[in-house]
Amino acid sequence: MSLGLRRFLGGGAAVGAVLALAPLVLPPYQTILLGYGLVMAIAALGFNLLLGYTGLLSFGHCAYFGGGAYAVALLVKYGRTTSMELFLVAAVAASVLIAVLFGFACVRYTRIFFSILTMALSQVLWSLVFKFFWVTGGSDGLRVPTPSLLGIAVDPRADKTTFLAHRYYYYVLVLFLAAAAAMWLIVNSPFGKALQAIRDNETRAEFVGVEVRRYRWLAFVVSGVFTGLAGALWAPLNGLTTPDILYWQFSGEIVFFTVLGGFRTFTGPIVGAIVFNYLKTYAIGFTTYWQLLLGAVLIVLVLVLPTGIVGTLARVRGRAAVVPTA
Amino acid sequence: MDIFAVHALNALLYASDLFLIAGGLSLIYGVMRIVNLAHGNLYAVGAYVTAWAVGTALAGAPAALLFVLLPVGAVAAAALGAIIEPTLLRPFYRRAEEYQLLVTFGLLLVLDDAMRFVWGPNPLSASVVWEATGSISILGSTYPTYNLIVIVVGLLAAVFLWAFVYRTKFGVVLRATSQNMRMASALGVNVNRVYVQAFVLGCLMAGLGGAIKAPREGAVLGMGVDALILAFVVVVIGGLGSLEGALVGALLVGVVREAGIALFPEIELAVLYLMAVAVLLVRPAGLLSRA
Numbered sequence: 001m002s003l004g005l006r007r008f009l010g011g012g013a014a015v016g017a018v019l020a021l022a023p024l025v026l027p028p029y030q031t032i033l034l035g036y037g038l039v040m041a042i043a044a045l046g047f048n049l050l051l052g053y054t055g056l057l058s059f060g061h062c063a064y065f066g067g068g069a070y071a072v073a074l075l076v077k078y079g080r081t082t083s084m085e086l087f088l089v090a091a092v093a094a095s096v097l098i099a100v101l102f103g104f105a106c107v108r109y110t111r112i113f114f115s116i117l118t119m120a121l122s123q124v125l126w127s128l129v130f131k132f133f134w135v136t137g138g139s140d141g142l143r144v145p146t147p148s149l150l151g152i153a154v155d156p157r158a159d160k161t162t163f164l165a166h167r168y169y170y171y172v173l174v175l176f177l178a179a180a181a182a183m184w185l186i187v188n189s190p191f192g193k194a195l196q197a198i199r200d201n202e203t204r205a206e207f208v209g210v211e212v213r214r215y216r217w218l219a220f221v222v223s224g225v226f227t228g229l230a231g232a233l234w235a236p237l238n239g240l241t242t243p244d245i246l247y248w249q250f251s252g253e254i255v256f257f258t259v260l261g262g263f264r265t266f267t268g269p270i271v272g273a274i275v276f277n278y279l280k281t282y283a284i285g286f287t288t289y290w291q292l293l294l295g296a297v298l299i300v301l302v303l304v305l306p307t308g309i310v311g312t313l314a315r316v317r318g319r320a321a322v323v324p325t326a
Numbered sequence: 327m328d329i330f331a332v333h334a335l336n337a338l339l340y341a342s343d344l345f346l347i348a349g350g351l352s353l354i355y356g357v358m359r360i361v362n363l364a365h366g367n368l369y370a371v372g373a374y375v376t377a378w379a380v381g382t383a384l385a386g387a388p389a390a391l392l393f394v395l396l397p398v399g400a401v402a403a404a405a406l407g408a409i410i411e412p413t414l415l416r417p418f419y420r421r422a423e424e425y426q427l428l429v430t431f432g433l434l435l436v437l438d439d440a441m442r443f444v445w446g447p448n449p450l451s452a453s454v455v456w457e458a459t460g461s462i463s464i465l466g467s468t469y470p471t472y473n474l475i476v477i478v479v480g481l482l483a484a485v486f487l488w489a490f491v492y493r494t495k496f497g498v499v500l501r502a503t504s505q506n507m508r509m510a511s512a513l514g515v516n517v518n519r520v521y522v523q524a525f526v527l528g529c530l531m532a533g534l535g536g537a538i539k540a541p542r543e544g545a546v547l548g549m550g551v552d553a554l555i556l557a558f559v560v561v562v563i564g565g566l567g568s569l570e571g572a573l574v575g576a577l578l579v580g581v582v583r584e585a586g587i588a589l590f591p592e593i594e595l596a597v598l599y600l601m602a603v604a605v606l607l608v609r610p611a612g613l614l615s616r617a
Contacts (some may be wrong), residue, residue, distance in 0.1 A: 057424045074605060104608055112361055112423050113610055116562060119601045123555055127595035249551065252363075252431050289443055295435025302428045303417065 008184055016177050020170070028111060028165035032237070035169045039233045040178040044258045044269035046226025051255070052263040053187055054219045055199030058112060060118030063102065064095045064123050068231025070129065071095075073142035073241040084147040084171065087232050095228025096221060098125070103220035107213055108308045110202075117164035117249050120132045126246040141242030144235040159283040164237060172233055179226060180320035184266065186222065195219050227254075253280075256298055262308025271310050328465040328524060333584050335464070340471050341580030342480025346535030347553050348560035349487060349572040350528035356567030357504045357524040360415060361423075364428040366554030367437035368529045370615035371406055372536025377450035380540070389458035396455065396537050403533025404526045411525040416518070426432055434551070442547055455541040467469040476538050483531065484573055491569060505565075562602040565612020574613060 019038070023031045043065055050056045068091035073082060075090045102121045106114055136142065147156050148161060149171050156162055163281045197205040198212050206212050236239055242249060253276070261272020279297070283290035301325050304314050351365045376399030380392045418426045431564060459471040471606040491497040503520045511517045535553075536545070560579050564571025579598060586594030607611060 007347070057427065059427070103602060109606070109610060112427075112566075113424075113606065115427060116558060117603065117606050119555075120558065120562065120599045120606070123597040124596045124603070127599065131364075131592045131595065187465035206412070248555065252434075255428065255431070259424075260548075289439045292433040293441070295432040295437075295439070298432030298435065299414065301542055302425050302432070306421075306425060 003127050004188070005068075010178060012184075016173070019173055023166050023169055025314070028161050031165040032161070033170050033277065034238060035164065036234075036281075037232050037277040038235060038276055040175055040254075040257065040273035042179045043227045043230035043254055044261070044273040045179055046223045046230070047217055047254050048258050048263055048269040049183065049195070049223040051258060052265075052269070053192060053199060054195045054216060056107075056216065056220075059115045059228050059248060059251050059255065060120075060122030061223075062101070062150050062246050062248060062250040063118075063122035063271070063287050065231035065234070065250070065254070066122075066125065066129070066229035066241075066243075067091075067094045067224075068100045068228030069144075069230075069235040069241040070136065070142070071145050071228075072134075072232050072235040076144055077142060082145055082147045082153075083151065083308065084149050084236070085151075087147060087235070088229065091228045091232030092225055095224045095231070097172075099224025099228075100219040101177050102218075103217045103224070105156040107216040107220055119251065121169055121244065122248055122251060124245055129246055134324060136243075139243055141240050142239070143240055147236045154301070160239075160313065161212040168236065174227070174236075175233065175290070179229065180270065183226065191215070191218070195272045200304065202319055256294070259306075260298075260301060261309055262311035265310045265314070266306060268310040272297075272308060275309065328413075328467045332467050332469060332609065334589065335469060335473065335477070336438075337577075338477045338480075339580075339582040341576040342477050343539060344556060344560050344579055345480050345573055345576035346483055346531050346538075348557040348564075348576055349483070349569055349579040350531035351533075351554075351557050352567055352569060352572040353487075354525055354528040354529070356390070356569070357500060357559070358419070358521055359414075360426050361429060361430070361566075362415075362417070362528075363554065364410075364433040364437055364612045365528070365532055366550035366552070367434055367441070368403045368407060368550075368554050369532040369536040370441060370504055370550030371437070371598075372403040372533030372535070373549060374445050374450060375399040375402040376537040377447075377452040377508055377540040377545040378456055380452040381544075383386040385454070386444075389455060389471060392455050393458070394486065396541070397534060398535035399537030399540065400530050403531035403536065407526045407529030408522060411522050412518075415525070416521070419521075422478065436548070438550065439548075445545070447547060449546040450540075451541040451544040453470045470545075472541060476542070479534070479538055483534065487531075490597055496523070512578045533615075552603060556598070558603040559598050560610070563605045563613060568612060569613050 019034070022034055026034070036141060043061070047058065047061050050058050071090040071094035072087045075087060079086070104116070105121065106117045107251070109117055131139060146160055148154060149167060165316045194205065194210045194215055197208070197210060202212055231245070257272040257276035258269045259272070259275055261270065262268030279293065280290065287293060301308070307315065330400075347365070347369050351362065352504060354360060355364055355367070376396055379395055384395065410433065414429060415426075418429055454473045456470065459475065461470045462474070463467045463586055491500060499510070499515055499520055500523075503515055503517055507517055553586050556579065560575035561572055564573070564575030578601070582598060582601065583594060586597055590597065
């Protein structure tokens with residue numbers, strides 16, 4: 001375990017150092033794009049606690065991402081504040097609330113029923129946001145202004161791109177590293193091991209004394225909070241929250257990038273989220289039929305590389321390591 | 327009282343639409359244990375092909391001819407299903423459900439854009455058929471004749487499907503495969519063929535639903551995804567895999583939606599989703615499940 005911890009800290013520090021260099025060497029647009037990727041990676045980390053570690057496929061994680069983003073937007077609208085820290089608190093509160101409620105219903109089921117139930121519940125939220133337009137702005141959404149970070153207000157005349165590519169990027173990066181560390185501790189804790197036991201064999205887990213339903217519920221809430229946090233960070237980056245991020249197709253995207261990276265590994269979802277973000281951005285720029293391109297990628301992926309990018313790389317590396325000794 | 331009659335007919339109209347989509351989804355799940363997220367797209371294909379044939383390719387032809395041509399969309403959706411099942415779905419029956427959901431989600435994205443590529447971003451209209459049928463008077467209020475035809479088509483589809491599944495030899499094979507695929511296979515049933523037939527039948531129903539929808543509301547992008555979610559609500563309420571359940575679910579959703587539009591328009595959709603949630607909590611296998 002301590003070896004694992006040392007490796008994780010070493011790897012994390014190296015990755016963090018490289019990512020910290022991004023604003024210095026990359027043009028602002030590229031840095032912002034990477035920022036989006038890191039935000040999605042936080043969502044994927046949360047999502048994968050359910051899929052990879054607990055064995056539950058949620059098709060409704062847009063509810064927490066959108067819940068976090070809308071908590072921020074509504075706080076701006078009614079609370080008249082632009083403090084990023086308050087945004088985060090609001091998003092965590094909102095996602096805990098939604099996840100406790102939805103999770104209570106969802107964790108009674110597994111497999112396909114779990115997926116459909118999470119999807120149906122997320123659609124309830126979407127339809128409410130869509131219909132109560134006098135509160136939520138309907139399909140026009142709500143504007144989210146540039147926030148103040150750690151109480152330091154931003155000069156309104158300052159260039160927003162510069163802000164997003166520097167100060168805000170570092171803010172996101174720090175939170176991303178903290179989220180990755182927290183998730184690593186969770187999955188390696190006794191709680192995380194219990195979740196993996198539930199995933200591998202529910203009956204045996206129950207027999208050795210794991211309270212399966214309560215553990216699943218807790219995992220559901222933790223997963224929702226990570227995803228809600230990502231939604232809160234996404235809102236100022238995008239400057240606008242629209243009901244799109246509460247629609248079930250966005251849940252599909254979260255599933256997509258987690259599988260793209262590989263849901264059987266810890267780092268897979270992170271890699272998948274960042275790669276998917278680039279893939280989607282460039283596909284949109286390259287053709288109006290970007291959905292077709294992404295859909296084809298997804299089909300090929302599940303047909304040929306079901307273990308995702310990280311899983312496949314690990315296998316290739318494993319094979320390469322075996323060859324010389326053979 | 328006449329207002330009530332119109333509302334009742336609208337509820338039946340909506341139920342008829344929903345049954346065609348949800349019945350196909352449920353049939354496919356019942357036989358193959360696969361939830362096809364691209365099912366709504368097959369419904370949209372039915373609408374697009376019919377709208378294209380009736381509204382564009384043969385514009386100006388006599389209305390009676392166009393009317394006969396309506397089911398062309400259903401045939402197109404069935405043909406597409408006959409290609410999809412053996413090529414894309416067959417490799418996934420032995421793998422975890424997650425992968426089945428993912429591959430059909432990929433298919434949804436591909437079909438969504440493929441339709442935009444073929445028919446362009448603007449809606450297609452087939453209203454010429456709708457207009458040609460005119461309207462009739464029911465209890466003092468006028469009602470479009472075409473809507474009545476849709477209700478009848480929905481009812482006929484339900485009756486035919488019931489007869490097909492419970493009164494024919496193919497139906498016996500279908501039910502046997504659904505109950506125990508390995509045993510059916512051991513007894514000499516060609517399971518692969520049954521799967522293709524079931525999938526094609528499901529797609530045919532979805533395509534028919536789209537085809538008869540086209541004259542009323544045209545074919546628009548995104549109609550498939552929206553329809554899929556409502557079809558989910560229907561099959562969850564009725565019981566995933568049960569045809570009777572799909573019928574009951576469609577009627578329930580039709581009535582609640584019609585009442586919702588009149589009485590509580592803001593939360594009409596939310597109420598429908600919450601109905602599905604409530605059923606899943608009380609009877610996870612649906613109202614009409616035998617399990």
